[in-house]
Every structure is written in structure tokens, then in C-alpha cells.
Amino acid sequence: MTPGVSALGIACLVAWGGLWGYLRMLQARLDAIEEAGPEPPANEP
Amino acid sequence: MGRVNHGVRNAVQWVLLFAMAAVLESAFFRVRTPAPGGSFNAPDATRILFLHVPCAELCTLGFVTALVFGLLYLRTRDPKHDARSLVAARLGLLFGGLALLMGMAWANVEWGAPWNWDPRQTGLALALMFYAAYLALRGAVEDPERQGTLAAVYAALACPAALFFIFGLPYYLPGSLHLKPGEVRLSPEFRTTMFASMICFVAVFIWLHALETRLTLLSWRRAGRLER
Numbered sequence: 122m123t124p125g126v127s128a129l130g131i132a133c134l135v136a137w138g139g140l141w142g143y144l145r146m147l148q149a150r151l152d153a154i155e156e157a158g159p160e161p162p163a164n165e166p
Numbered sequence: 167m168g169r170v171n172h173g174v175r176n177a178v179q180w181v182l183l184f185a186m187a188a189v190l191e192s193a194f195f196r197v198r199t200p201a202p203g204g205s206f207n208a209p210d211a212t213r214i215l216f217l218h219v220p221c222a223e224l225c226t227l228g229f230v231t232a233l234v235f236g237l238l239y240l241r242t243r244d245p246k247h248d249a250r251s252l253v254a255a256r257l258g259l260l261f262g263g264l265a266l267l268m269g270m271a272w273a274n275v276e277w278g279a280p281w282n283w284d285p286r287q288t289g290l291a292l293a294l295m296f297y298a299a300y301l302a303l304r305g306a307v308e309d310p311e312r313q314g315t316l317a318a319v320y321a322a323l324a325c326p327a328a329l330f331f332i333f334g335l336p337y338y339l340p341g342s343l344h345l346k347p348g349e350v351r352l353s354p355e356f357r358t359t360m361f362a363s364m365i366c367f368v369a370v371f372i373w374l375h376a377l378e379t380r381l382t383l384l385s386w387r388r389a390g391r392l393e394r
Contacts, residue, residue: 126210130194134187141183151380
């Protein structure tokens with residue numbers, strides 16, 4: 122196994138951890154918005 | 167969504183975190199690559215296939231999902247199906263683009279050049295152009311109902327064409343650099359890791375699709391496009 126492959130493997134693991142954390146955060150924010158109820162449309166006065 | 171469903175969802179997501187990490191650890195640090203001089207010229211580069219093949223799988227899944235929800239929209243006229251179809255097409259395009267880029271990196275090492283006019287490589291590029299045109303079509307029509315109808319009909323025509331260019335044509339055309347099933351010998355651990363990777367990627371696709379659909383519906387509601 123070359124150092125390049127090891128570096129790519131570590132980069133993939135870090136990227137996956139980052140993506141997983143981001144998706145969890147996004148999901149929590151969407152849950153909070155949906156639980157708060159509907160807002161008026163942006164184009165309404 | 168109730169608390170029980172939230173609990174199940176959390177558990178599945180934690181399992182996915184560790185399952186995908188195990189797949190990546192196996193793919194890059196554990197699996198023994200095929201022997202040099204066998205089916206592959208650059209055995210160590212075969213590790214990228216653990217990402218390239220699942221991305222190509224998700225590209226196909228995205229296009230088929232866009233077709234299914236497009237047909238459901240035509241049948242029910244429910245804008246949620248239109249949103250699901252749109253999101254699936256976007257994800258298909260995203261993962262198809264990733265599959266193409268990783269394929270080019272692989273081709274550069276294995277076949278000597280990133281672009282070889284290989285039938286499957288060219289077919290995938292054509293399929294991605296169909297779906298880039300799908301997004302352009304949606305952007306060009308303002309009326310939501312007309313946009314949804316046109317997009318659904320387009321998806322119903324584009325999906326079989328894309329599948330033909332990605333899978334059908336390369337199978338019959340001579341000179342494909344892609345190995346056909348049976349032409350390549352892989353170790354059981356290589357196959358197992360590939361299979362696990364494909365399952366984990368499908369789970370990621372389902373998660374991404376659900377989240378992006380919720381985001382799309384939220385933006386449509388805020389724009390007054392959708393009833394509360």
C-alpha cells in the first residue's frame with residue numbers, strides 16, 4: 122500500500138465524518154422548522 | 167414524525183456512520199488488491215472502484231427514482247411527487263458526475279488517459295447531458311403545474327435513453343475498455359467490501375433524498391408555490 126492510498130483513505134474517512142455531521146445538523150434544523158409550524162409566504166405583505 | 171420514529175432514524179444513522187467507516191477502512195487499508203498482471207494493470211488503483219461503482223449505481227437509482235416519482239406526479243398531480251422527482255434527478259446528476267470524475271482518474275492510471283471514448287464512459291457523459299437539460303427545462307418554465315408535467319414527461323423519456331446509453335449500448339459495441347461480468351477475478355473480501363459499500367451508498371442516497379426533498383418543499387412553501 123502506497124502513502125498516497127493511505128492519505129486518500131484518511132481523507133475519505135474525514136470527509137464521510139464531516140458529511141454525516143452536516144446532514145445530522147441539517148436534519149435537526151429542518152425538524153425544528155417543521156415543528157415550529159408554517160410561516161407566511163415571503164411574497165406576502 | 168413521532169418520537170419512536172426519531173429513535174429508529176437516529177439508530178439507523180449511527181449504524182450507517184460506523185458501517186460506512188468500516189467500508190472505507192476495509193477499502194483503503196485492508197482489502198488485498200488483485201495481483202499485478204491479472205485483470206488490472208494498476209492493482210492499487212482498483213481501490214477507487216469501491217467509490218466509483220456505488221456512485222454509478224446511485225446515478226442510475228436517481229434517474230429511475232426521478233422517473234417513478236414523475237409518473238406518480240402525472241397520475242396524482244401531487245407537487246410532493248414532483249419535488250421528489252426533481253431531487254432524485256439532481257442526485258442522479260451529482261453522483262453520475264462523481265462517477266465520471268472517479269472513472270477518469272481510474273482511466274488515467276489504468277488505461278493511460280483520462281478520456282478514451284470508451285462506450286460506457288461516453289454513454290454516461292451523454293446521460294448526464296440529458297439530465298442537465300432536464301434542469302434547464304425546469305428552469306425555463308415558470309408555471310409550477312406546467313413545469314412539473316413537462317419535467318415528468320421528460321424524465322419518462324430520458325431515463326430509458328440514459329439506461330440504454332450507460333448499460334445497453336456498451337454491452338453490444340465492440341472495444342469497450344470496461345470489463346464485462348465474468349472477465350474479472352476478484353477475491354471474496356473485495357466482493358464483500360464492494361457489496362457493503364453499495365448498500366451504504368444506497369442508505370446515504372435515501373437520507374440525502376429525504377432531506378433535500380424537505381428543503382425543496384420548504385422553499386416552495388415559503389415562495390407560496392405550495393399550500394401549507
